[in-house]
Amino acid sequence: MNLQMNMDLMEKLNILSAAAKYDVACTSSGVDRKGGGKGIGNAIAPGICHTFSADGRCVSLLKILFTNECIFNCAYCLNNRDSDVKRAAFTPDEICMITMEFYRRNYIEGLFLSSGIMVSPDYTMDLIYQTIWKLRTVHHFHGYIHVKSIPGADPVLVEKTGFLADRMSINLELPTSESLRRLAPCKSRSTILKPMRQIQNRITDNKQELTVYHKAPRFVPAGQSTQMIIGATPENDFQIMSVAEGLYQKFYLKRVFYSAFVNVNGNSLLPALPGGPPLLREHRLYQADWLLRYYHFQVSELLSEDRPDFNIFLDPKCDWALRHLEYFPVEINQASYQTLLRVPGIGYKSAERIVKARKRNSLTFEDLKKMGVVLKRALYFITCSGKMMYRTKLEEDYICQNLMRDKTQIPRDIREGGYRQLSFFDKELHADFQLTDSQILSP
């Protein structure tokens, strides 16, 4: 191990931010906290993006590792004990200083602190706890803090940290325990799920405490999240989404993040992915995740053993609607909120607006447009006062062809940024869909 003493702060920051970048969660959302006139900092529930990095992702938190040293050997990770990389470690004071100075200048919303495992899980977790404790009590920092819990750390340390952090996460890493055994032999489902359960139970108890005594200290008020790596192991979308659904329902997670696998170290256990990271697949999983969280869908409606993967060419909601034309068209001026939620092109906010606005007068297509409904998608599935927007057929092939002509089915950034990747998918799926490239990619 080549840990260097007396490295300057700039070099440490370089190493320990580069090492943290594969953790995708960077949101600062989920908690509202006023500044209160003393100290520094507050928190805004919808979250705030401070900048966008060269890969187009929102940067909201100072996302760093405490150290990139590690005694574990996860195959997909550049910090594993067998990697030949330069190692560094911050001190708690260094992290406090950078956080405070960045925050004052409005570079960041707060801190996202994660770490490799130095000496032992407890040793590392304790250093993380000390850092956060200093920030909160010595520097009076009231901004957002997200801490990644170290698998295998003492529950007491986890609990103490949870009273100082806004959000905690423990990464599930891989969707099945079998993959975990193969690629991350030092971790196990139980060292991951146990603390997840502990945090969940503590959050639930804390809610009770807060109803009795509203000044009780708050435990992880922004909830907990986790992350799965997509495409490093052979699980299909159905398996992945079923795991996510389980985490939402049984562990009350706030968010599940999906991270398209990037092969950083050429490990032979891992796929090479010549087409680059599976960004489009990741995108479809996020879309489906939204359908679970905001649109009352269940995984079993979207996928099945026989259809285990999402349609690459259509977003999951359009895809679902095409297979359930018997529900359509729905009448905008009458359909229930739940029904509106299932119409492609109608978001949950527009659905709310529709339900409220139609009380006063019945709505037209023009009104829908103003409320943010994407008509080019919705028009096949809706009527306004009994009329469709154009004469169209309610027929799967016909609608499917038209929907696919809409290039926004594949988000612009993937269309333009990841063209190579698309053509990689095209070859594989071409036969199934009998589509030409021009149909997929033409404007």
Next chain:
Amino acid sequence: MYIFLCEDTLDGIFTGVYDAWASRYGHNNVALTTQVLDNYSLFDEYIPVQTDYEKSAKVARTLKKRMGEEVYGELCHAASAQEEDPPKKHSLNKADAIYKTIVLALSLPDSSKVLQYLGEPYVNRVFSLSRRTGNEAHHLLGFLRFQELENGILFAKISPKHHVLPFLGEHFSDRLPQENFMIYDETHHLAVLHPKGKGFFITDTQDLDSEMLQRFSSKEQEYQKLWCSFFENIAIEARKNPKLQNQNLPKRFQKNIVEFR
């Protein structure tokens, strides 16, 4: 038609609302505008509104009480929006849209529900104007950058389209109560000043000491460098995507952001 000509500020518009209401010409016979008209119609009567902070405050109080903080906030956002220049055909002037929305709200059993009436063109106008200001203000909560001056004051420069300064002043006063800071809006030539431990105020920037604003603290450079190198390190090379980056962080903001300069 009686047309009330108000100043294009929140207080100007609220004073206009007060005067129009008090005039008793009947809601159907009055209109408000913030536009400087170059064509006066012979059939209308024009009434210049003298901005009056007391009247404006009365209107604000009533609105908050009757419609709640949320709707009040939306109306303020709408009033602070910069309208299209030149105005689009058929687009309602914001002052008039605000007035008519208030009239509708006060006629409802529950005034706080007024923004649900999106089928009404003036409510729709208020909604979309408010969204524009709200979006820009929200962007700037994140995109604004302070620099530390030699005298310890934190200084930020912004160039917003809409009059978002009051919203930023409020946000940063809550966030940085123990700092002396200043936010300079170069579009509207106004600045928020926040003395440590006190409330903020807005002032015009005629006698801004531009020389003082060039003298940074000795540490400032160092932190800027640290931040810029963090910013470069955090991007994933395999996902590089400048188009997405520019789409999410529009170019017009970039000139005031240290990591893009």
